[in-house]
Amino acid sequence: MAMFQPSCKRDGIEGQILDLDTAVKDGVLGGVDSGIVGTGVGEKLDLGRMIEELDLSEVPSVFICPISLEPMQDPVTLCTGQTYERSNILKWFSLGHFTCPTTMQELWDDSITPNTTLYRLISTWFSQKYLVMKKRSEDVHGRVSELVETLKKVKGQARVLALKELHQVVAAHATARKVLVDGDGVSVVSALLGPFTSYAVGSEVIGVLVSLNLDCESKRNLLQPARVSLMVDILNEGSIETKINCTRLIETLIEGKDFQLEIFRSHSLLVGLMRLVKDKRHTNGICPGLRLLRTVCLHSEVKSLLVSIGAVSQLVELLSGLESECLELALSILDALASVPEGRLALKNCSNTIHVMVKLLMRISENCTQYALSILWSVCKLAPEECSLIAVEAGLAAKLLLVIQSGCNPILKQQSAELLKLCSLNYSDTIFISKCKLTRTIQ
Helix, strand or coil: CCCCCCCCCCCCCCCCCHHHHHHCCCCCCCCCCHHHHCCCCHHHHHHHHHHHHCCCCCCCHHHHHCCCCCCCCCCCCCCCCEEEEEHHHHHHHHCCCCCCCCCCCCCCCCCCCCCCHHHHHHHHHHHHHHHHHHHHHHHHHHHHHHHHHCCCCCCCHHHHHHHHHHHHHHHCCCCCCHHHHHHHHHHHHCCCCCCCCCCCHHHHHHHHHCCCCCCCCHHHHHCCCCHHHHCCCCCCCCCHHHHHCCCCHHHHHCCCCCCCHHHHHCCHHHHHHHHHCCCCCHHHHHHHHHHHHHHHCHHHHHHHHHHHHHHHHHHHHHHHHCCHHHHHHHHHHHHHCCCCHHHHHHHHHHCCHHHHHHHHHHCCCCCHHHHHHHHHHHHHHHCCHHHHHHHHHHHHHHHHHHHHHCCCCCHHHHHHHHHHHHHHCCCHHHHHHHHHCCCHCCC
């Protein structure tokens, strides 16, 4: 929409003449019922507060100050016919400018005229939007309260339907989430999780809870073994959306340090997460699954269990097809697994480990280079003669020289120098120097 071009004041009339009916007809009020215009609602509500609380991404362009590009609360018009927010144009004048910011015309009259018509349009438009928002918020508040009360009474399919609606409302409205958290909604919904909870109920409960900002007490309540066990079962059986919700909820629950590790030392949990990250049909589950794996494998007991289910070779196989964020997560997990003996052995026995890690050096990010280098060090240290030969033939020596000569952090350079020295022990100086040529590596 073009910038509002009011005419200059005349005959002593303050502001510019703009017919309200025409403004509504032309869409200035965004198609809102024109019957509300002139009701005085705008004067009863603070315009600044309405603008701030609504935080709308789309506002009619005639309401926007050309200087700040924000909705005007006190529009005033210059003799050129251009309208600005009062504080903005006064600041423009205070900086020594005596021109119109939009047209750059010199002003023959430096007075400013309140644009009462435009103010009324702005105030009415925002008032209508604000009242609609408030009404919707009240409706949501009431409906959430009704659904919580319903969940206390009903069972079977009625419970599933109530949870489905609550899930949808909570996902769509911040007001609904606040009502649940501030009242007894979280405890009511959480109580529906138990050893005999059906998949239909459990998946909807998890969908509701994952949207909420849970307090410590609520988290402890959800960390009861029976409830965690149900979450793990649903993670293994559910739809991709439910699996992702389970993963995110579990990650939220173990963010603190007061959870019991044995609850998550679960073969089923790790198997479910590995299935999630390997699912090529639903790649949106890869990052959530890897994030939770990284969190739980910080503990040595979980690392050993993860190695025992074949995670090392599966993760190495996944690396080549991952986006950078997921790739860094997967490498961090493999690096963590390399800290236990069985993890190092599994990495050594995986035929692709060395070739993939060498290829990743200096390719994606410094963090990826650091993880790959750490993994290579663990493997080569475990079997220096066997693994160093494979690594050098894969181009490791030349890559290490690139790392040493790059602008990466000194620790990384030191690790590269130590690994280079380890690899050189199996070669004469002349042969090793030839292995350091960069041509093949760069290609």
